[in-house]
Amino acid sequence: MTVHADTPRWPRHGMLWGHLISDTSLEELHEVAARAGLPPRSFDLDHYDWPTAARESLEQAGVHFVSDGELTRLLIGSGLRIKLRDRPAARARRSAEHAAELGLEPVPRDLLVGLRGHVDPLPEEPGAFRLTRDVPAGEARIEAHDRAGHRAAAAMLDRLDALSRARTGSGFVGQVMDAPTPGI
Incomplete structure (x- = not known):
């Protein structure tokens, strides 16, 4: 070993x-x-x-x-x-598992609950965001290219906090990256 x-x-x-x-x-x-x-x-x-x-x-x-x-x-x-070609599917499985633990729907593109690991980088898309929070009551670091992304990140953090508090008694700790689905 x-x-x-x-x-x-x-x-x-x-x-x-x-x-x-x-x-x-x-x-x-x-x-x-x-x-x-x-x-x-x-x-x-x-x-x-x-x-x-x-x-x-x-x-x-x-x-x-x-x-x-x-x-x-x-x-x-x-x-x-985990082969390079299999990494997106591995991240999607992890995101689905972590979303299910919280009761979060729909599943964001990349979600990680806890401190170990990281989500994909922020894509160059309108409305996209990436947020990180390392302590339950701490400030979240939000990356976004536009106001829509910042608003979406703030709304996601509110949802994640509520779901996490219901499940664990404390706010969300982790990372999420998401962007609106085109045409929706």
């Missing part, structure tokens, strides 16, 4: 990012990522994204560094890999 990382090569947010995977289980992966101080939001279905600055903490957590090709081979061999 080992957790492996490759060399950061993928640019995003002004940094280079690598991938962290387990050859055995997601539980092991989450445990090592937490020990290394990676934020739970950096989890992406079957791996964590990690910035170059985290290398020392990953080394201290016992992570084994390998080449990109070796990392891919290990992830495939683990049975945990």
Whole structure:
């Protein structure tokens, strides 16, 4: 049982990012990522994204560094890999499961309840939004291209808070990305 990382090569947010995977289980992966101080939001279905600055903490957590090709081979061999073409369906399943837990209908494009993981980026569509809240009573971070997106995000947050309070006694914690369906 080992957790492996490759060399950061993928640019995003002004940094280079690598991938962290387990050859055995997601539980092991989450445990090592937490020990290394990676934020739970950096989890992406079957791996964590990690910035170059985290290398020392990953080394201290016992992570084994390998080449990109070796990392891919290990992830495939683990049975945990979610292929690129299967990722939208995996996100849709996760969204449907999380919406069902809350009693939310219709299911948004991408929904995540809790702190582990993240939703897809904000699409370039009118009315689209992406919101994140990391604590029940905290401010939500809303990304939107227009007023319609901001209004839709605020309405979604109100619905999510009400459903979450009915279920758990506290407000919504998680992320959602959605956009209006064309023609509706």
